[in-house]
Amino acid sequence: MKKPTKSLAKDIGFYIFIIIVCIIFALPFYWMIITSFKIELDIFHYPPVYWPMRLTDYNYRVGLIDLWGLKAIQDSFIIASSNTLLVLAIALLAAYALALLPVKGKGALLNWILSQRMLPPIAAAIPFFVLWNTVGWLDTYQALILTYTIFNLPLAIWLLTSYIEELPKEIHESALVDGAGHLSTLRHVIMPLIGPSIAVTALFTFIFSWNEFLFALLLTRSKVRPFTVIIPSLIGGHVILWGAIAAVTLVGLIPEIILIILLQRYLVRGLTLGAIKG
Amino acid sequence: MRRSLTPYFFLFPAIITILALTIVPLVYSLYLSFINYEMGRPHIEIRFVGLQNYITAITDMRFLIALLRTFLFVGVVVSCEFVLGLILALALNRNFRGRNLVITLLTIPFMVAPVAVGFIWWTILDANYGPMNHLVVDFLHLANDKISWTGDANVALFSIMLVDIWQYTPFMMLILLAGLRSIPAEPYEAALIDGASGFTLFRYITLPLLKPAILVALLIRIIDSFKIYDLVYLLTYGGPGTATEVASFYIYLRGFKHFRISYAAALSYILLMISAVAITLLINIIRRGTRR
Numbered sequence: 001m002k003k004p005t006k007s008l009a010k011d012i013g014f015y016i017f018i019i020i021v022c023i024i025f026a027l028p029f030y031w032m033i034i035t036s037f038k039i040e041l042d043i044f045h046y047p048p049v050y051w052p053m054r055l056t057d058y059n060y061r062v063g064l065i066d067l068w069g070l071k072a073i074q075d076s077f078i079i080a081s082s083n084t085l086l087v088l089a090i091a092l093l094a095a096y097a098l099a100l101l102p103v104k105g106k107g108a109l110l111n112w113i114l115s116q117r118m119l120p121p122i123a124a125a126i127p128f129f130v131l132w133n134t135v136g137w138l139d140t141y142q143a144l145i146l147t148y149t150i151f152n153l154p155l156a157i158w159l160l161t162s163y164i165e166e167l168p169k170e171i172h173e174s175a176l177v178d179g180a181g182h183l184s185t186l187r188h189v190i191m192p193l194i195g196p197s198i199a200v201t202a203l204f205t206f207i208f209s210w211n212e213f214l215f216a217l218l219l220t221r222s223k224v225r226p227f228t229v230i231i232p233s234l235i236g237g238h239v240i241l242w243g244a245i246a247a248v249t250l251v252g253l254i255p256e257i258i259l260i261i262l263l264q265r266y267l268v269r270g271l272t273l274g275a276i277k278g
Numbered sequence: 279m280r281r282s283l284t285p286y287f288f289l290f291p292a293i294i295t296i297l298a299l300t301i302v303p304l305v306y307s308l309y310l311s312f313i314n315y316e317m318g319r320p321h322i323e324i325r326f327v328g329l330q331n332y333i334t335a336i337t338d339m340r341f342l343i344a345l346l347r348t349f350l351f352v353g354v355v356v357s358c359e360f361v362l363g364l365i366l367a368l369a370l371n372r373n374f375r376g377r378n379l380v381i382t383l384l385t386i387p388f389m390v391a392p393v394a395v396g397f398i399w400w401t402i403l404d405a406n407y408g409p410m411n412h413l414v415v416d417f418l419h420l421a422n423d424k425i426s427w428t429g430d431a432n433v434a435l436f437s438i439m440l441v442d443i444w445q446y447t448p449f450m451m452l453i454l455l456a457g458l459r460s461i462p463a464e465p466y467e468a469a470l471i472d473g474a475s476g477f478t479l480f481r482y483i484t485l486p487l488l489k490p491a492i493l494v495a496l497l498i499r500i501i502d503s504f505k506i507y508d509l510v511y512l513l514t515y516g517g518p519g520t521a522t523e524v525a526s527f528y529i530y531l532r533g534f535k536h537f538r539i540s541y542a543a544a545l546s547y548i549l550l551m552i553s554a555v556a557i558t559l560l561i562n563i564i565r566r567g568t569r570r
Contacts, residue, residue, distance in 0.1 A: 014374070015374075017369060022383055025386075025387055025448065028395075029386070031401070032401075035401060044406075046412070090292050094288060094291070094292035097285040098289070102285065109289075113296070117501075118501050118557045119550070120526060120549050122526040123549055124303055124304075126542050127304065127310065130310065130539060131303060147299070150295070150299040153292065153296065182284060211393070228393040231394065232396075232511065232512055235397065246401070249398070252391065253390050256389065260390075264378075265378075267452070268453065268456040271449065272491075272494050
C-alpha cells in the first residue's frame with residue numbers, strides 16, 4: 001500500500017494537470033465572450049484586456065440587427081432543422097429494412113452508404129454548383145437542405161441500423177404476429193424503443209448542417225445567408241468588427257452547445273460511426 | 279412476392295436520394311472534366327478536350343505542392359492529436375470529481391462550427407491585439423518581436439495546424455477514453471500478480487487491447503483532416519502568397535474564383551481518386567487490426 005501523503009501529492013498534481021487542460025480548452029471561449037461585451041477601445045488595446053471593466057451590449061445590437069446576425073441564425077436554423085427531419089424520415093425507413101427485413105447484398109449496401117461519407121466535399125461542390133445554377137436554385141433554402149442530405153444520410157442510416165439491430169428480434173416478430181404492418185411496427189414499436197438513438201442521430205445531422213461552410217458559401221448569395229457564411233464575410237470588410245462578429249459567433253454557438261451538453265453521454269458511438277459502442 | 283419486395287419499398291427513398299445526389303453529380307462532374315467549360319465565358323465553344331484537363335493537372339506544380347502540403351498537414355496534426363489525445367485519455371481514465379464536466383467541456387471544441395473556432399483563433403492570433411503574442415513575446419519571452427501568426431509565410435501553416443490540434447485533440451481523447459473504459463480489469467489483475475508494473479502494463483496490455491479504438495480514431499481523423507478547408511479559408515485564405523494552400527482550397531480557387539469549372543472538376547477527380555485509394559488501404563489495415 002502507498003503512503004497517504006504520497007498519494008495526496010499525486011492527487012494534487014493530477015488536479016493541477018486537469019485544471020491546466022481545462023484552461024487551455026476553455027480560454028478561447030472565454031476570450032470570445034469578453035470580446036463580445038468589450039467596448040472598441042478595450043478590443044483594440046495592447047496588452048489585451050482580459051478582465052474588461054466597461055461592458056456594453058452595443059456589439060450584440062450591431063451584430064444581430066444591423067449586420068443581419070439574427071437573420072443568419074434563423075437561416076441556419078431553417079436549413080439544419082428541415083434537413084434533419086428529411087434525413088431522419090428517409091433513414092428510419094431504410095434502417096428498419098436493413099436491420100429487420102431480408103435484404104440482398106446488405107453488407108455491400110451498408111459499406112457503400114458509409115463510403116459516401118469519405119467523399120471530399122470539394123469534389124461534390126463543382127457539380128452541385130453547376131447543377132443548382134442550371135435549375136436556378138442558387139441562393140435558396142432547398143438547395144442546401146437537399147445537398148446536406150448526401151452528407152448526413154449515410155451516417156444516419158448506419159447509426160440507426162446498428163441501434164435497431166441491437167433490439168431483441170422477438171419484439172419485431174411478435175408485433176408482426178399481432179398483425180401490425182411494417183410501417184406501424186416501425187412507428188409504434190421500434191421508434192419508441194430507440195428514442196435516445198434517434199435523438200443522437202438527429203443531433204449529428206443538425207450539427208453537421210449547422211456547422212457546414214463550403215457548400216453554404218458556394219450555394220448562397222444574398223437572400224439566404226447561414227451564420228457560417230456571414231462570419232467570414234464580416235471579417236473581409238474594411239473596418240473589422242471584432243465585437244459584433246464575436247456576438248454573432250456566440251449566439252450561433254449557443255444552440256449547438258446546449259445540444260452537445262444534453263446528449264454528451266451518447267455521443268461516442270456517433271463519432272466513431274458505430275465502430276465503438278459508447 | 280409481396281413479402282420479398284417490402285424491404286425495397288423502405289429502402290427506395292434512401293436509394294433514390296443517394297443515387298440522385300451522389301451518382302448524378304459525380305457522373306456530371308466526370309463529364310465536366312472532359313470538356314472545356316469556363317463559367318462566365320459564353321463565347322468559348324464547348325467541346326471535348328479528352329484528357330487535356332488531367333494532363334494540365336498532373337503537371338500543375340501549384341496543385342502538386344498543395345497536395346504535398348495537405349499530406350504534411352494530415353501527418354503532423356494527426357500524430358500530434360494522437361499523442362496528446364492518448365495522454366489525456368490515460369489521465370482521465372479514472373474516477374474523480376467533476377469528470378463529466380471536464381469531458382463535456384472537451385467535447386465542445388470539435389463539435390462546434392470550424393468557422394466559429396477559426397474566428398476565435400483569428401482574434402487570438404492577431405499580430406497587434408491578440409493574446410497569443412502577449413503570451414509568447416511579453417510573458418514567455420520566446421520571441422523579441424510580435425509574430426505575424428497568419429501573415430508570415432514561415433509561420434502561417436504552423437498556426438493552422440495549431441488550431442486544428444487544439445480543436446481535435448479532445449476528439450482523439452474521447453474515442454480513446456471510450457476504448458480504455460471497455461478494457462476489462464482481469465488482464466491487469468493477472469499481470470499485477472505476475473509482478474508487472476507501469477510501462478510494461480501499458481505496453482503489453484493497454485496498447486494491444488486499445489488497438490481497435492486507436493485505429494478507428496486515426497482513420498476518422500485522417501479522412502477528416504484531409505478535407506481541411508474551413509480553417510484555411512478563415513485564417514489565411516491560402517496565403518500569404520500560396521504558403522497555406524491545401525488541395526481543397528486550391529480547387530476552390532480554380533473553380534470558384536477563376537471559374538475554370540472543367541479544370542476544377544478534373545482536379546477534384548484526382549483528389550477523389552487519391553482519397554479513395556488511401557481510404558481503402560486504411561480500412562483494410564483497420565479490418566485486419568480490429569479482428570480479434
